[in-house]
Amino acid sequence: MKKIQLQTPLSKKEIKKLSVGDTVFLTGKLFTARDETHKKMIELKKKGKKTPFNPEDMALYHAGPVVRKEKNKWLIVSAGPTTSARMEIFESEFLSLFGVKMIIGKGGMGKETLKALRKTGAVYTHFTGGAGALAAKAIKKVENVYFLDELGIPEAAWILEVEKFGPLVVTMDANGNSFYEKNKTK
Amino acid sequence: MAKISKKNIEEILIEAIEKAETELPVDVTKALKKAYNIEKGLAKIQLEAILKNIKIASREAVPMCQDTGIMSFYIQAGNEFKYLTDLKKMLGKAVKRATKEIPLRPNTIDPFTGKNENNNTGRYIPHITWNITKGNECTIDILPKGGGSENMSALWMLNPGEGLGKAKKLIVEHIKNAGGKPCPPTIAGIGIGGGADICMELAKKAVLRKIGERHKEKKVAKIEKELLELINKTGVGPMGLGGKTTVLDVHIEYAHRHPASFPMGLILQCWASRKKTIKFTKKGSIKII
Numbered sequence: 001m002k003k004i005q006l007q008t009p010l011s012k013k014e015i016k017k018l019s020v021g022d023t024v025f026l027t028g029k030l031f032t033a034r035d036e037t038h039k040k041m042i043e044l045k046k047k048g049k050k051t052p053f054n055p056e057d058m059a060l061y062h063a064g065p066v067v068r069k070e071k072n073k074w075l076i077v078s079a080g081p082t083t084s085a086r087m088e089i090f091e092s093e094f095l096s097l098f099g100v101k102m103i104i105g106k107g108g109m110g111k112e113t114l115k116a117l118r119k120t121g122a123v124y125t126h127f128t129g130g131a132g133a134l135a136a137k138a139i140k141k142v143e144n145v146y147f148l149d150e151l152g153i154p155e156a157a158w159i160l161e162v163e164k165f166g167p168l169v170v171t172m173d174a175n176g177n178s179f180y181e182k183n184k185t186k
Numbered sequence: 187m188a189k190i191s192k193k194n195i196e197e198i199l200i201e202a203i204e205k206a207e208t209e210l211p212v213d214v215t216k217a218l219k220k221a222y223n224i225e226k227g228l229a230k231i232q233l234e235a236i237l238k239n240i241k242i243a244s245r246e247a248v249p250m251c252q253d254t255g256i257m258s259f260y261i262q263a264g265n266e267f268k269y270l271t272d273l274k275k276m277l278g279k280a281v282k283r284a285t286k287e288i289p290l291r292p293n294t295i296d297p298f299t300g301k302n303e304n305n306n307t308g309r310y311i312p313h314i315t316w317n318i319t320k321g322n323e324c325t326i327d328i329l330p331k332g333g334g335s336e337n338m339s340a341l342w343m344l345n346p347g348e349g350l351g352k353a354k355k356l357i358v359e360h361i362k363n364a365g366g367k368p369c370p371p372t373i374a375g376i377g378i379g380g381g382a383d384i385c386m387e388l389a390k391k392a393v394l395r396k397i398g399e400r401h402k403e404k405k406v407a408k409i410e411k412e413l414l415e416l417i418n419k420t421g422v423g424p425m426g427l428g429g430k431t432t433v434l435d436v437h438i439e440y441a442h443r444h445p446a447s448f449p450m451g452l453i454l455q456c457w458a459s460r461k462k463t464i465k466f467t468k469k470g471s472i473k474i475i
Contacts, residue, residue: 023231066252066291077289078243078252083334083367107334107367107426128235129334129369129425130458132252133243152302154291167231169427179427180365 005164009057010101012121018170020177024125025166029058029143029159030104032065034082036155038090040147045097052146053159055098062087062105064154066132067142074142076160078132081106084124092116104168108180114172124172127165138165190470195269198464199280202474203257204288206328206462207249210240213397214434214459221371221424221431229429236424236457251458254290255330257281257312260391264321267466273324274314281306293333315387324466327394335368335456339389341382344448350409353378353450358416360452361433366426369456371434373397374417377451380441388439389451394461397435410436424457434459 006014008028018024031053033041044051065079084105087094091109094100095116102122103109106129117124127135141161148156171179210218218240222233243250259277263270282305284290294308295301306312340360344352357376377388400407413436423429434457443449463475 021228064252064291066249066254066289068289078249078254078291080239080252082253083337085367106369107365126366126425126427128232128239129366130251130253130332130456131235131239133246133248133250134235134239135252136248137242152292152295152304154293154302167235169228169231171427 008059010059012101015101015121015123015174018123019173019175020170020179020182022170023166024168024170025164026059026102026104026168027163027165028161030061030162030165031055031058032061032063032079032156032158032160034062034064034155035086035090036151037147037157038087038094040151041157042090042093042097053144053157055100058100058159059102059104060094060100061160062103063135065136065158067153067158074145076136076139076142076158079135079139080130080132081127083107084109088113095120095122108171108178111181114176114178114181117172117174118176121174123170123174125168126171127168135165138162190268190466190472192269192272195472196276196280196283198472198474199276200284200287202328202462202464203280203284203330204247205474206330206460207254207288207290208247209244210250210458211396211461214457215240217397217434218371218457221434225424225429225431227429228427229424229431232424232427249288249290250460251332251456252291253332253334254293255332255460256293257306258329258331258390259312259314260317260327260329260394261314261324262317262319263324264319266322267324268322269324277312277314278307281312321468323468326464328462328464329390329394330460332369332456332458335372335454338364338368338454339386340452341386342450343382344450346443346446346448349448353448354409354413354416356450357413357452358420361417361454362420362422364454365422368454369458370422370426371424371431371457373455373459374413374433374436375453375455376413376436376438378438378440378449379443380449381444381447382449382451384441385449385451386453388441389453392437392439393453393455393459395437401438406438406440410438
């Protein structure tokens with residue numbers, strides 16, 4: 001159980017070193033994606049169309065924020081994690097298509113994602129559910145937003161710059177270990 | 187306390203919604219602090235983040251959780267309450283304005299088209315439960331509730347022959363399987379009896395009760411205490427990462443049942459158990475509690 005500071009873009013080596021129980025604070029770039037953005041991005045990629053952004057060097061955050069617009073600039077008011085289990089049906093495909101190295105969510109994910117994390121060299125981290133105000137404090141800037149008109153505020157893809165975002169507890173690592181599987185067999 | 191005029195009621199409703207979204211009630215904060223003191227390891231890290239989050243939210247008047255929920259109002263109004271017939275409209279307007287002004291996350295979506303109304307109102311939403319009494323007073327309980335915990339709700343139509351013993355087992359098992367999904371430590375609201383709809387309604391109302399307050403009837407209070415202990419022995423812990431605190435409390439409400447049925451509903455409320463009460467007094471003033 002270590003406390004680790006990391007910065008995006010994340011390297012394969014850094015990810016491999018993380019184990020279940022480690023706590024990470026992340027600096028760099030995140031993009032939010034819930035059910036609809038997952039669906040949309042996978043569809044575009046599979047049709048051979050261009051995606052509006054390249055997620056590869058960012059962490060994927062399961063979240064739908066409360067936002068406010070001030071002088072034409074978006075501000076994040078509150079932005080804790082959403083339940084990751086809903087994204088289980090998309091995640092293994094998403095990881096293979098886009099090469100994202102870190103997922104941030106809450107509540108954990110299933111077997112398919114665990115397999116994909118191992119295969120693609122990525123980790124799943126758990127952020128404290130409901131800690132929306134704490135998360136917003138660590139978000140320094142909204143860099144962009146995609147699919148806003150089409151999907152609405154919660155489901156849109158928000159590109160965020162963060163500083164010491166966390167605590168993120170590694171609960172599924174890149175070596176096939178899952179906190180959730182371990183607890184099931186107990 | 188403020189004097190009532192039609193104009194300022196809307197402002198006070200918005201203020202109450204803002205307070206509900208940004209400040210946790212004292213009983214909840216106290217229970218979370220107590221949990222922080224007894225937990226260690228990952229559980230303590232989670233509670234530390236929760237307590238920090240509560241502080242930031244109330245200091246900066248921002249919603250403590252990004253899922254600002256769908257709004258339910260429980261109204262107890264006297265038949266002579268001056269604004270009885272206007273209240274529904276006023277609440278709808280207040281929710282729309284609160285969504286923009288606080289702001290809240292727009293959470294009302296047409297299930298057929300997927301269209302977001304962008305103002306937290308829509309068909310049957312906000313949900314209002316009426317209880318009409320005598321007199322000119324009115325009490326409104328505000329309950330904004332998030333989707334993550336609501337998704338872990340359950341309804342059982344039990345065999346009366348299996349009764350309470352089975353009921354207890356099912357509750358403990360369900361909360362164990364839910365793990366971190368409803369954002370524990372949660373408050374478990376349980377409704378027993380009536381019909382399918384009645385027990386679910388009672389279960390939801392039960393989460394409004396103060397933490398630590400037992401049901402008035404001893405036979406019910408005893409089961410609340412027993413379940414509290416059993417659930418916290420599962421080890422699910424804060425955010426499902428292991429620990430002693432899975433629920434902050436268990437509240438049961440009941441109705442008489444049909445001889446052939448034993449309905450039981452479970453509603454879990456996340457640690458961000460947001461609630462506020464507005465009281466219109468006899469003498470014509472309003473207060474937010």
